[in-house]
Each structure stands twice: as C-alpha cells, then as structure tokens.
Amino acid sequence: MYDIAIIGCGPIGSGAARHASRAGQHTCIIGPHEQARASHQVWSSHYDSGRLTHRSARNIQLALWANEALSAYAEIEQQSGISFHVACGTLSISRDLRNFRYTAIRDELETQLGFRYEDFTPTSLITRFPMLNPSLGMTGIYDGAPSGYVDPRAMVRAQLTCAQQQGATLVRDIVTQLIPHDDHVVIQTQDGQTIRAAHAIVAAGAYSGLFGLLPTPVPHTIKTETVVLGEISADTATTLAGMPSMMVDCVSDVISDAYLTPPICYPDGKWYIKLGSNSVHDVFVESLPQLQQWIRNDAMPTVHGAQVALLRELFPAIPFIGFKSVPCVITRSPSGVPQIVRTHTRVTAVVGCNGALAKSGDVVGKHAVTASLA
Numbered sequence: 001m002y003d004i005a006i007i008g009c010g011p012i013g014s015g016a017a018r019h020a021s022r023a024g025q026h027t028c029i030i031g032p033h034e035q036a037r038a039s040h041q042v043w044s045s046h047y048d049s050g051r052l053t054h055r056s057a058r059n060i061q062l063a064l065w066a067n068e069a070l071s072a073y074a075e076i077e078q079q080s081g082i083s084f085h086v087a088c089g090t091l092s093i094s095r096d097l098r099n100f101r102y103t104a105i106r107d108e109l110e111t112q113l114g115f116r117y118e119d120f121t122p123t124s125l126i127t128r129f130p131m132l133n134p135s136l137g138m139t140g141i142y143d144g145a146p147s148g149y150v151d152p153r154a155m156v157r158a159q160l161t162c163a164q165q166q167g168a169t170l171v172r173d174i175v176t177q178l179i180p181h182d183d184h185v186v187i188q189t190q191d192g193q194t195i196r197a198a199h200a201i202v203a204a205g206a207y208s209g210l211f212g213l214l215p216t217p218v219p220h221t222i223k224t225e226t227v228v229l230g231e232i233s234a235d236t237a238t239t240l241a242g243m244p245s246m247m248v249d250c251v252s253d254v255i256s257d258a259y260l261t262p263p264i265c266y267p268d269g270k271w272y273i274k275l276g277s278n279s280v281h282d283v284f285v286e287s288l289p290q291l292q293q294w295i296r297n298d299a300m301p302t303v304h305g306a307q308v309a310l311l312r313e314l315f316p317a318i319p320f321i322g323f324k325s326v327p328c329v330i331t332r333s334p335s336g337v338p339q340i341v342r343t344h345t346r347v348t349a350v351v352g353c354n355g356a357l358a359k360s361g362d363v364v365g366k367h368a369v370t371a372s373l374a
C-alpha cells in the first residue's frame, strides 16, 4: 500500500509527487500519456509549449507561490536534466495599467517579493521592445527575469523525473473510480489496476469533478478557452530574440485579458507566437461528453478572427506565415483563488486553478501534500 496516491500528472500532480517522494512518502502518481487531441479522453490544461510565469498576481499569496516556484525551477532542471524555463521577462501593456488587477498591490508585491517593476511610457516602450507597433499608444510595466515562460510539458516531465528518482511509481492510466474508506483509499483504473493508498490527492484539473473523483463536491466552474498559434519562420524567430511574454489589455467586443508568448519552437518543429484570451464565446462545461466534444473542436471563427487581428495590430512588421486555433479548458473557483481542500479524511483535492497555475504547480503540489498529511 502506498502512503500517497496522486491522481493526475499535470503541473500540480507532478509537483505533489516530487514533494511527497522527497519527504520519504511511498508515492504513486497516476495519469495517462498525452495522446492526439482528437481521441484524448482527458485532454488537459497544460498540453502546450508555453505558459507565462511571473510575479504579478491578484493577491500576495498567489504571488508568493509564483515567486517560490520561480526559485525552484533551476533545482528541478538540474536534478532532472530537463530544461523548461526561459527568463525573458513578462511585459504588461495597456492604455490604463490600472486595468491589470495586480497593479493595485504593486507596492506590496515589490516589498514582499523584493524586486522592482520597470515602467515604460508609450515612447520608451517602443524603444525597448521594437517588435511592438510604434502607434500602439500604450504604457507598459515589466517584470524582468526570472519571469518569462515555462514549457509546461517539459516542466511536468522534469517534475516526474525527479519524483521517480526519489522512488515514486508512475502509472500511465486513467482513474475511473476513487473509493475512500476510513483508513485508506482504493483507486480503480481503466486498464483494470487496483491501487491502495493511505491518502489520495486529486489533481486531475477539469476532470476531477467530471470523473466523480471528489467524494464531496468542491464549488468550481469549467470554462472553455481558445488560443491562436501564429506561425513564423525560424529566421523571424531569431530576429525576435529578447521578446518578452506579454499580458495585453486589449480593446475588443469579442476578446479580453489577452496574453502571449514570444516565439517558441513547438513539437512539430515550427515556430509560433501563441496568443490566448477570454472571449464572449467561451462556455461553461457541465459534463464529460461536452468537454470532450469541445476539445475535439477546431473551428472558432469569431474568436480566431479577433485573436489574429490583435496579433497583427500588436506586431504589424512580423511576417506571419499562418494561424491556427487550438481549444483548451480551465477551471475557476468562486473566490478566484485555488482551493486545496480535504474532501474526505483520506482525500485532498486541488480545484480551481483559474487559468494561471501551471507556473506554480510545484508549490501548489507541495501544499497539497502538506494538507494531505496534516
């Protein structure tokens, strides 16, 4: 019997596995290999090559988690031998920077985390970041290195590698049932395995509730997201060296809260600038078939058009080769802050990552382990 069984090999589950195994817990982590989106049963939030990482957050707790996670990347990269962090900085731009919620606690962030943002006028912004449209008329606030982006797939591989080096068992399967008892849990998998553990941590992202893995419900919603990948050539990517990750307070009837990564070479060998956003066409998902149908979807013409238009407006000089839409999913908690909850004496769940916790997955996983053993 294991001390801890973790359901879900995402940023949080794999972070939990790293910390549990490091603390000497007999650890098992269960989750499937990534498969093609068209046939994947549990396509998850981190199946991508870029996730922004920065210290700007709506409250100090989230910022401290991000800061702690940023500090741990190098150790995880070194132990695993897998690189996943690029410290290119994160730039926020707007006509009114107060629209970014974190600017209301800027002084507290700088004091408690011990760093300084850099400010840019519309003119100095273009001088420093010449890839931007010179007519934007926006001001900027820059959170420099070690902020930037992580490759979430590589980060998860690195966390899992560390966990396995420390003795954790990795089971590549989908959990179909979690049965809590007074003194242990029993986990059943799709391939017919039965796993027993003293404690379970449920970290299956959008699927935790949809698979019936929460012994008591934890309030959260599941929301669709859409991103656009703007393809550029390798030569263009070279000219954009030094481009930061960005958060963009865009003005649009269709999209809001946009963010983007600098050029990243994806697993297909092509270079893309990825832009994501909320949109008025996002829907709240209620069932597993509805989510699986959404993930297999390819065509979101209105959102695609608005996201492409924003990329072209921001970077009129970049010669994009083409654009493609990719669907994704996030979870939200009513408070906007992720919930680490004991849903049973033997089961701890992490729910409601609010579209921003890939970067801090390792630290959130650590807190889930602490809560589980408390």
Ligand SMILES: Cc1cc2nc3c(=O)[nH]c(=O)nc-3n(C[C@H](O)[C@H](O)[C@H](O)COP(=O)(O)OP(=O)(O)OC[C@H]3O[C@@H](n4cnc5c(N)ncnc54)[C@H](O)[C@@H]3O)c2cc1C
Pocket (backbone or CB within 6 Å): 007, 008, 009, 010, 011, 012, 013, 030, 031, 032, 042, 043, 044, 045, 046, 047, 050, 051, 052, 053, 173, 174, 175, 176, 203, 204, 205, 206, 207, 208, 211, 225, 226, 227, 259, 276, 328, 329, 330, 350, 353, 354, 355, 356, 357, 358, 359, 360, 361
């Ligand atoms: C478009 C988009 C952009 C984002 N941008 C950012 C960003 O810039 N920065 C940032 O920090 N965060 C960002 N996020 C949010 C971030 O990706 C999530 O917060 C993070 O991935 C949550 O991690 P998780 O481990 O909880 O869930 P997931 O990443 O969803 O991982 C869950 C894992 O559980 C597995 N699983 C599911 N069901 C089962 C089951 N029944 N049995 C076993 N395993 C199961 C899945 O296969 C998956 O591996 C973004 C999300 C989206 C969708």
